[in-house]
Amino acid sequence: MPDEQLTNTSEELNRLSFRRQQLMDKRNILAMLIQFKRNNGQNEQQYSRETEELKEIDEQLNILSEKKIQLENRQRSSGRTHIIDTTVSTDVIIIESPPPYPAPRVILDVQQLPRHSSQTQCPDCHQFVTTDVTTKAGSATYIVCLISILFCCVAGCCVIPFCVDGCKDVVHKCPKCRSHIITCKKL
Ligand SMILES: [Zn+2]
Structure with missing residues (x-):
């Protein structure tokens, strides 16, 4: 050939x-x-x-x-599976496409976003993004704070809930358009 x-x-x-x-x-x-x-x-x-x-x-x-x-x-x-000819620079070397791998899980329903950064489609810019996650004090934080004041407050331990992410609400934001996607409330 x-x-x-x-x-x-x-x-x-x-x-x-x-x-x-x-x-x-x-x-x-x-x-x-x-x-x-x-x-x-x-x-x-x-x-x-x-x-x-x-x-x-x-x-x-x-x-x-x-x-x-x-x-x-x-x-x-033709007897030659791979064409590797160092004298001709225009030679084509066959590169197989990589095997299909499982696509990462994209959560399309923003209501079902977990409390950590996840892949979803931004409702505003409609791009597929991995959300930026921040925490902010929510009702759960204040309730835990109140309980600690009522029962066992020693040396300002009522501020601890404000430092523990587990007691706070989680806010998902779009990294591309910075719009607010959803707040996962603790309570
Ligand atoms: Zn967006």
Whole structure:
């Protein structure tokens, strides 16, 4: 097989890997969306469009996989799997796309955000972000403070609840637009 043809094959393979990765990313997002809608009690008709799209992506992925096998066979039949030629700098080295790894858990319902920094979609700027978390004194803090005053206050121990994060409310903010997302109240 002439070198030029071989380079074309590898270029095509690279393009194919890239396209495959794009499709897989899109598939992951769709699957997440469907899961979210299902969790929110929507019935199948309400996410039929997404299901349809997912099927199309699967078909495209199948076609791409077949094409990839064909191209790899063509390359193998030439007797050189990897083209590494130090004399020609335009040579293409095939880099396989990394295996798909489980996507980090994104909590789309801000009401369900835990008391620590988490991944969610900002309701204001609609970007996927990891929230910035701060604590502030809430009703629980004051109640614990009052109880300590009533029962056992020695040497200002009533201020301790103001120093313990566990007694305070947690505020989630968007790191991109700085808007307030939600406050997880202790009480
Ligand atoms: Zn935002």
